[in-house]
Amino acid sequence: MNHEMIGGIFWMVFGIVLCSWSGTYEIGTFSHPGTGLMPFLLGALLIVLSTVIIVQSVRSKKKKEEKQIKIFSGNWKKAGLIVVVLLVACFTFEWVGYVLTFFLMSAVLMILGECKNWKQVAIIAFCTTLGIYLCFVVLLKQQLPKGILGV
Amino acid sequence: MIMGIYDNIIVGFGAVLSWQNLLFCFAGVFIGTLIGVLPGLGPVATISLLLPASFSMPPLGSIIMLCGVYYGAMYGGSRTSILLNIPGEAAAIVTCLDGYPMARKGRAGPALGMAAFASGIGTTLGVLMLMLFAPILAKGALKFGSTENFALMVFGLTMVAYMAMGSVVKAIIMATAGVAAATVGLDPMTGGTRFTMDSITLMDGLGIVPAAMGMFGIGEILLEIEGNIKEQSFSGHIKGLYPTIKDWIRCKWSILRGTIIGFFVGVLPGGGTVVPTFMSYATEKRMSKHPEEFGHGAIEGVAGPEAANNAASAGSLVTLLSLGIPANIVMAVLLGGFVIHGIQPGPLLMVSQPEIFWGTVCSMYIGNIMLIILNVPMVGLWVQLLKIPFKLLFPLILILCFLGVYSLNLNANEILIMICFGIFGYFTKKFGYEGAPFLLGMVLGPLLENAFRQSMALGSDLTIFFRRPISAVLISASLILLAISLFPKIKGKRKEVAKKILEEHPEAEYEE
Structure with missing residues (x-):
């Protein structure tokens, strides 16, 4: 399955979900539109457009012209780790407090960015947190x- | 008319010439140049970041500052294009084509100087045209009802899709998905909830700021990280910043043509600042006596596009200030800045709050002078900034995105929304779907739905959009644009230039 096909299927599923979810609200008529009319129409449009993408991807597959892209390529694991860091920071931010969150976040992100000098990491993380506090x-x-530090 | 403009200039400069407003203007253009020079943070994310901070500022001061960020970024973006062959901002992609070869030939100074002067002339003439055209457009806009507004927004979204660098179908999908994302929250007509899953955060909608910072801040960083961090720095010496008389003679008409193209494309909803640079470059290459020099260091290839992107930034303000409809995603975020201070941009703005309208316009003249000083004699400062490695820069950008979104409503759930949009932006860009149509759809969504439902209530069926002349013209124009997109030969010329540039800069995307 090529990436165009995957994209097309994603949008088709999105359109179907949108249409069916909109159906749980009042759709109404064009002269008396209900809450669900607009999202229903948008969902229908997405289904039509995603069909075009899927048909195009099938055609280009036949022509063997398509340049494939790799969904997971390069340093994707590092990008994934950054998302994990952001999620952890998001869920603990209010409990831990901004000082600790931003210090740890900047330190961990710099280490992920291959900054190997620990002294430099600590100094920059401290300066970032101080800068945020002042600014x-x-x-x-x-x-x-x-948070828990109370500052 | 001349007297009217004179009076307006007096009102504008009267409002803007206070030390506070001058300071806000300087802060805006300085931050704008900074984010233009540094990769990773564009004007959309920066203006979003500054929105919460602008709560406590005076209305005119904050608008002046936010506008300054926008046109300042247009100046700053060219620095990295010329010195490193990396566009600091999407609108500076074309500048790489001839700016970098000039730098390699030892003419980095004149390239930087010409980029700054062309930007300055582009903005100055663009603002002059803004002063002439905005009142005319605002007068006409008073005749607009919900039907015309709906048609104009449909035209804007179609233009964004038409101007997209990649597939038009994909751009329309993104715009549609953006409008769909805007339906999350309260129904604007009945007050009922939609797709909220009983979340109080979602009752306010997904929010344009978390979406913009997620897609253009976090999404971009994730892509940069994935593609292995490449450190590049400028090690050469810059001398002779002032272009020669021969350079000026070669560029005078390029700057003028770039300004005109930039302004009028910028005015069009969906026009943006990227497309005019491509159009200007293609025009210059076609009209030049030495087309073979293009791509090898032709100074017109720097002057024309730089004038175009700056004039476009003035042009896009016309649509926002006189119609109240954002022409691109930066204007959409800027609209948020107006709304925070209870200012409603639109045809009545120049009557009800002339000091805001004309103050904003006149601040661009002052900001422009500041930018020329910042970018010509002080170019060394920005060159030093290019030495900051990306591995130290990206944690700061992510923290600023985190902080900016939290500061909006002091709600950590909005950070989660931003991260989700970051992941969405990362995958959509990877799959060749552009982010700008999505965000414009998201901004125009509530306005579009309101206008649609009001029009339906008036006319009871879809023919209402063809029974009113302005709406009929706009809807027909949208349909024609869509039809043209299906015929590659007509669209081919622009695509040709875009393709060549995208081959050389695969990281480039049509971002506003």
Whole structure:
């Protein structure tokens, strides 16, 4: 299955889900549109357009012209780890507090970015956190969660 | 008319010439140039990031600053294009073609100088045209009802799809999905909830800022990381920043043509700042007496596109300020900046709050002078910045995205939405789906649905869009554009140039 086909199938499923989910709301008529009409029409349009993509991908497969892309290529594991770091930071941000979150986040991300000098990592992570404190908390008076450290 | 413009200039400069507003203007253009120079953070993500900070600022000051970020990024983007062959901003992709060969021939100075001067002239003339055309457009816009507004938004979304670098069908899918994403939350007409899964966060909708920062901030970084971090830095010496008289003679008409193309494409909903640079480059190459020099360091190939992207940034403000409809995704985020301060851009803005309207316009003249100073004599500062390695820069960009989204509503769930959009942006770009139509669809979605349902209530069937002349013209134009897209020969010329550039810069995408 080529990547165009995968994309087409994704949008078709998205369109079908959108249409059926919209059906749970009142659709109404064109003269009296209900809550579900607009998403239903958009879902239907997505189904039509994704069909075009799927048909095009089948044709190009026949012509053997298509340049394939690899879904998981290069440093995809590192990109995945960065997403994990962001998710962990997101779920613990309010509990841990901004100081610890941003210090650890910048340190871990730098290590993931192949910054091997530990001293440099610690100094830059500290400066980043201090910069955020000065700029956002002191200067712009943003309210950031203090968390377990209470600062 | 001349007297009217004179009065408006007085009102504008009267509003903008205070030390606070000058400081906001400087902050905006400085940040704009900075993010233009540094890869990873474009004007969309930066303006989104600054939105929460602008809550506490005066309305005019914050709008001046946010606009400054936009046109400042147009200046900054060319620095990396010329010195490193890496576009710092999507609108500077074309500048790589001749800017970098000039630098390799030891003419980095004149290339940087000409880029800055062409940008300056492009913005100045663009703002002049803005002053002339915005009042005319605003007057005409008073005749617009829900039907015309709907047709205009459909035209805008069609233009975005038509102007897309890749497949038109894919761009329409993204625009449709964007409008669908905007239906999450409260129904604007009945107040009922849709697709919220009982989440209080989702009742407010998915949010344009988490979406923009996710797709254009996190998504881009993930792609950069995946593609192995390549460090490149400029080690040469820059001398002779001022272009020669011969350079000026070669470029005078290129700058003028670039400005005109940039402004009028920028005015069109969906026109953006990237497409005019391609159009300008193609025009210059066709009109040049030495087309063979293009791609090998022709200074017109730097001057024309640079004037075009800056004039386009002025042009896109016309649609926002006089119609209240964002012409591109940066304008959509900027619209958020207006709404935060209770300002409604549109035909009545220049009557109800002339100091905001004309103050914003006149600030662009001042910002422009600041940018020329920042980019010509102080070019060394930006060259030093290029030495910061990406491995140290990307954690900071991610933290700023994180912080910017949280600061909006102090809600960690919005960070989760941003991460989800980051993953979505990463995969869609990988599969060849552009992010700009999605975000424009998401911004226009609620307006589009309201206008559609109001029109339906008036006309009871779809023929209402063809019974009113303005709407009929716009809908017909949209259908013609879609039809043209199906005939590759007509669209081929622009595609040809785009293809060549994308082959040389596979990382480039049509991003506003």
